[in-house]
Amino acid sequence: MVRTSKKKDPEPWKVERCRIVRSSNDAVPLDDGLALYFRGPRSFTTEDVVELHLHSGRAIISSVLEALSQLPFCRPAEAGEFTRRAFLGGRLDLTQVEGLKDLINAETESQRRIAMVAAGGAVRAQFDDLRSEIIGCLANIEALIDFGEGEDIEEGVYDRARSRAHDLLATIQKHLQDNRRGEIIRSGVRLAIFGPPNAGKTQREAAIVTSVPGTTRDILELSLDIGGLPIIVSDTAGVRVTDDLVESIGIERARNAVCAADVSLCVLSLPETLVQTPDGPRLRIPSALESLISPNTLILFNKSDLATAVEGDRALSLAGHLSWVASLSTGEATAEFLKGFAGALHDRFHLNETELSSETPLITRERHRVHLESACQFLQAFLDTPSSDVVLAAEELRYAAQAVGKVSGLIDIEDVLDAVFRNFCIGK
Numbered sequence: 469m470v471r472t473s474k475k476k477d478p479e480p481w482k483v484e485r486c487r488i489v490r491s492s493n494d495a496v497p498l499d500d501g502l503a504l505y506f507r508g509p510r511s512f513t514t515e516d517v518v519e520l521h522l523h524s525g526r527a528i529i530s531s532v533l534e535a536l537s538q539l540p541f542c543r544p545a546e547a548g549e550f551t552r553r554a555f556l557g558g559r560l561d562l563t564q565v566e567g568l569k570d571l572i573n574a575e576t577e578s579q580r581r582i583a584m585v586a587a588g589g590a591v592r593a594q595f596d597d598l599r600s601e602i603i604g605c606l607a608n609i610e611a612l613i614d615f616g617e618g619e620d621i622e623e624g625v626y627d628r629a630r631s632r633a634h635d636l637l638a639t640i641q642k643h644l645q646d647n648r649r650g651e652i653i654r655s656g657v658r659l660a661i662f663g664p665p666n667a668g669k670t671q672r673e674a675a676i677v678t679s680v681p682g683t684t685r686d687i688l689e690l691s692l693d694i695g696g697l698p699i700i701v702s703d704t705a706g707v708r709v710t711d712d713l714v715e716s717i718g719i720e721r722a723r724n725a726v727c728a729a730d731v732s733l734c735v736l737s738l739p740e741t742l743v744q745t746p747d748g749p750r751l752r753i754p755s756a757l758e759s760l761i762s763p764n765t766l767i768l769f770n771k772s773d774l775a776t777a778v779e780g781d782r783a784l785s786l787a788g789h790l791s792w793v794a795s796l797s798t799g800e801a802t803a804e805f806l807k808g809f810a811g812a813l814h815d816r817f818h819l820n821e822t823e824l825s826s827e828t829p830l831i832t833r834e835r836h837r838v839h840l841e842s843a844c845q846f847l848q849a850f851l852d853t854p855s856s857d858v859v860l861a862a863e864e865l866r867y868a869a870q871a872v873g874k875v876s877g878l879i880d881i882e883d884v885l886d887a888v889f890r891n892f893c894i895g896k
Contacts, residue, residue, distance in 0.1 A: 480507035488520065490535045498535060499528045513550055514557030555877065562877030563591040566833065570654055577696040578653045585828045592876055594830055599872040601636050602847075605629040606865040612858050626855050633865070637847040640840050643830045650829030651837075652730060652817055656691065656698035660729035662722055664754045665706030667737045668770040668796050687721055695810025702729065707756045719756075726760050731816065733809075734761055738769040738793060742783050749779075751786050766812060767791035768805060773798045836875050843871035 478484060483504050487497040502521035511517045522528055536542045551568060554560045560568070567586025574580040585591060608629040688703040704722030726732045734757065743752045753761065761767075769783045773795040780793035792808055794801040831837050846868035853861040873879040 478503070478505040480505050481510070483521075488522070488532060488535075490538075498531045499523055509557070512559065513553040514559050515553060561589075561592045563595065563836075563875065564589055565877075567591065570832070575691070576693045576698045579698060582650060582653055582828055582832060586832065590828070591830060591832075595872055595876045598636065598640065598843075599869055599876075599878070601632060602843075602865055602869040602872060605632050605636075605850075606862060606869060609858055609862040609865060613862060626858070630851060633847050633850055637844060637851070640844050640847070644837065644840055644844070646829055646831060647817055648831075649817055650832035651834065653697070653829065654832045656700040657813060657817070658700050658702070658728070658730045660702045660704060660722075660726040660732045661735060662704045662707055662726050662732060662757070662760060663735035664737070664740075664757065667706065667735045667740075687718075687725055694806060695814060697810065697813055699813075707754070707760065723760065731764070731766065731813065732760070732762075733766045733768060735768045735770050737771050738775045738780060738783055739771055741769065742775070742779050742786075749782050749786070751783065761789075763789070764816075765789055766809065769793045770796055773800055839871045839874045843868045846871060 481504075483502050486501060486503045488499045488501055489495070489497050499522050501523065504519040504521070506512070506517040506519070508515045508517070520532065522532060533544075537544070551560070551565055555562065555565055563586050567583050567588070570579065570583035571587050574583050608625045612625055687705070690701050690703075692699045692701055702725045704725050705718035707719050707722055736753075741751050741753070742749055767787050767789045769780065769787075769791060772780050772793045784791055784793060790812055792801070792805040794805040796802060831840065846864045850861050850864035850868065853864060855861075870879050
């Protein structure tokens, strides 16, 4: 690299134009670009870093990388190595690393929002506060072990530590009782769509759709952004009683998908579901579906274009569930359905704009939940320990602090670090 200015040393944090060459004796440039020098520790990794800004042609990038590989002190970065160095240098904790990864992978507004909070350090601060409070309790118990209550230690220290631990336990349990909001936003709401054959569930060209009942045999999955939420849709086989072996396997898979889903949507054909009886109109739900419909099931009465508006209103009044009427084939009332459906998801998982703004979910991964559950067990064990056994009580608090510390990576967990950083793209 040959600098165009005549300064002896590069000025940190200032962009400079330069000719990029294989060696100082090579007059033929590989590219005419920019260089930016970050002097440690004021860099992302806390080490000295040089960024080369090149033109994006494949041949240019390839030639520059080849030239750099000839330098004895250079090698390609491993996946996630820059971020790992930032972690080891204290620039980021593990929750910030995970937040950065989620920010890169965010596909919806809600994912971007919680990822930004984690990457910015707000989650780290909350876990640090929890751990500091536990260590504060531990310090009081350790003082009792070393000195005992009396002249040197004021009375009531153990009781105050118990009170603080009780409050901490309640705080952590509140975070754990969040209906998995953070995990759902990060990984997506699993939605299972089910119903009888030919109700109009499958509207994609990826599936073979005909008027013959039972066409869809397997589960079709796709990802959608509905109201800013990531939705993983499982479009299942039509559920009915059948002797067809292959169709029966598809129906069993459909049942399993509905049971495993975060939310289920039953799609019914309005003309076939609303029937007239001597006692008036009623809904005829196929017997094969009854066991899959729970009080939390959402219902869409499809094919409204084949029925009257009055019949649609009657179906809604008889449903006993949150439901909509639309025609997926013509698009009639589909926008209203999607808007209402998105609102129902926000309400069910407490993901409204005001709630997310005021209280961003602390737990976004299963490992966070596992460590916090462990911390709760140790805190409860401390509260159950009699005051006469302060040594054991101190150990329980020490374990609780370590459990919380594992979330942020303050406690060495090499296997977890390897799993986190290997999923980064090369060079990040």
